[in-house]
Amino acid sequence: MPFQKVQPEKLSGAVTRQIELLILRGILRPGERLPAERELSERLGVSRPSLRESIADLQQRGLLDTRAGAGIYVADVLGSAFSPALTKLFASHDEAVFDYISFRRDMEGLAAERAARLGSDTDLKVIAAIFAKMETAHSKRDPSDEAALDAAFHLAIFEASHNVVMLHMMRSMYQLLREGVFYNRSVMFKQRTSRGDLLEQHRAINSALQERDPAAARAAIERHLDYVAQALGAQQKAEQNEEIARQRFEHESSR
Structure with a gap:
């Protein structure tokens, strides 16, 4: 036996x-x-x-x-998710930025659906509390607090999804984001128009979660990250245009 x-x-x-x-x-x-x-x-x-x-x-x-x-x-159990060599490779190629945003769009959309269905009432209270702090931080001239709360808001959604593999994987990804490996998050929050748009996008995500509407929560996440990708693309184009204009100006000044 x-x-x-x-x-x-x-x-x-x-x-x-x-x-x-x-x-x-x-x-x-x-x-x-x-x-x-x-x-x-x-x-x-x-x-x-x-x-x-x-x-x-x-x-x-x-x-x-x-x-x-x-x-x-x-x-620091998250530090082993990516080797230092791969982290440097991410940081040196713009392609990784947009692949990262696309990856987040898929994973966070799934996490938001799960959070709307599986998150406890306390999970949703945590998300709502972080969003309330974002609203308070929005009135400050310095965007650093709002940018930090942005990361906390998204990670709270992963916590509410109750999938431990997804949670630890995305915590590792967000650590790289905090370190500026993919892009400087504070740049987006420095523009008042962008800050206003981002706050409203997070409001829509929070509302869908509080209403326990999985489809609306996923759609709100996807709209938000589509906006982030578009804004970063526009920022990169503006920086390229400025560099070209600077070269023209220097050339004209030397003639």
Whole structure:
């Protein structure tokens, strides 16, 4: 008969599985600091030796990092998604920018559909709360807060889609975007017309999600990213035209 004796589980194993799931589900994020050992052991209801055994296992497997004098952190597990060589290649070719936007259009459209269907009421409250912060940040002259909230808004949609593979993959993609690998997001937010358009696009996405309308949510995402692609294309063309005009001016001035 295919039965085996049930073995009692070590407390450290239960702790390990709990922390693993928190990382897998995106609740504990890369770079996030865990509570101090004493506090964490009390929260988990285990002894400090059991906690230390679990932490050591997670460190060995590359999920947690210890920083001398600073504590224990979730490891940067997203950094391995793309090699440094491929990241540099992305940054040096405009083709990658538009392929990236096209990829986001497909993936975020799917995520928005899933979020409208599968997201909990709390998931949708998180998205609405981030959008409310975007509205507040929109009134500021400095667009950096609004640009940061833009990324948080889109990542909250992936969290609400409840697909952990999609979530971690897109977090990795957004990390490259924050680092300016694909394009400088702040440039779009510096123009008042663009900022106004972008805010209204995010309003439409949020409204469709709050109404739990999967088709409308996907369509709103697609319109938004079509706009981003068009705006970036126009920006690149304007920069090329300015460079040509500068060369003409320098040539004329030297005659």
